[in-house]
Amino acid sequence: MDILIVDGYNIIGAWPELISLKNKDLSAARDSLVEKMAEYQAYTGYRVIVVFDAHYVQGIEKKYNNYKVEVIFTKENESADERIEKMAISLSNRQTQVHVATSDFTEQWVIFGQGALRKSARELLNEMKLIEQKIEKNVKKIQAKKPVTKIPLSDEIAEIFEKWRRER
Template identity: 45%
Template sequence: MKEYLIIDGYNVINGWSELKRLAEESLEEARIELVERMAEYQSCKGVHVVIVFDAHMVKGTMEKTETVKGIKVVFTKERETADSYIEKFIVQLSKRHRAAVVTNDWAEQQVVLGGGATRISVRELIIDYSAIKNNIQRKTEILQQQKDSLSNRIDPLVLEKLEKFRRRS
């Protein structure tokens, strides 16, 4: 059974202090950064991430869906909020898959729970994302130490021969 994480894009940007500061400079940059972070999250957690941005106030817009770095990014159509898109999406999705929605909107959380999905607050997402980043950093440091310690223990002539052999392969 596939797992989905549906994100209320602007709600998350406004609830994540780093992204909110970035949005004050450029909303586009904040959206790009959210997608970047969720691409990392998706690859580590093994969930399918869908980010929904509402364009309901933009005249004449049609729904637009694109895939960016493996993340499904949806811009709603005119007069459709991210909340209403997510509500419809959850009803379809929760019949066959597990789904969680990230939002701080209390009313939306209640609808999500009623639709068969779970809810995650923005704060919980930030904590989980930070834990993943710290775990990756620790593993990288350990691997670097192991690499450094191995090369320090090998005779320099043997190391040079191994490096020449590696380059020929």
């Protein structure tokens, strides 16, 4: 099994699209990163964990799943780096390869020393762009193979039937 642990604010601060979003709405930037990591998880099959520092969100430690991605806000006075290091140690075993996405050079060396593989923010961004292109290509293929109905239907009626079909 492969696990990708993402240093959330580090990635937000490194991806141009998320930087501009962060300047307007930090919460939206976090949500956008989690959505992208959900696509990454669905496409690669990796288990994805996104870790955010508590100093941006005051309060107690918080864990939850969003789009099947594990999201962790560290407890107060605990950095994302500290939590990621602990997780890299605890999750690593013979059957599990841990990857850590961060551009923090010191953090990269620390986790590398613990057997985890490092991935820079730029590498993850490039990989994400490639995945999005492949997903778009697959969607276009599927849409092109969409069966033609034998009975001519207006778009409105076809949409109603499609909603009914999805509700089942």
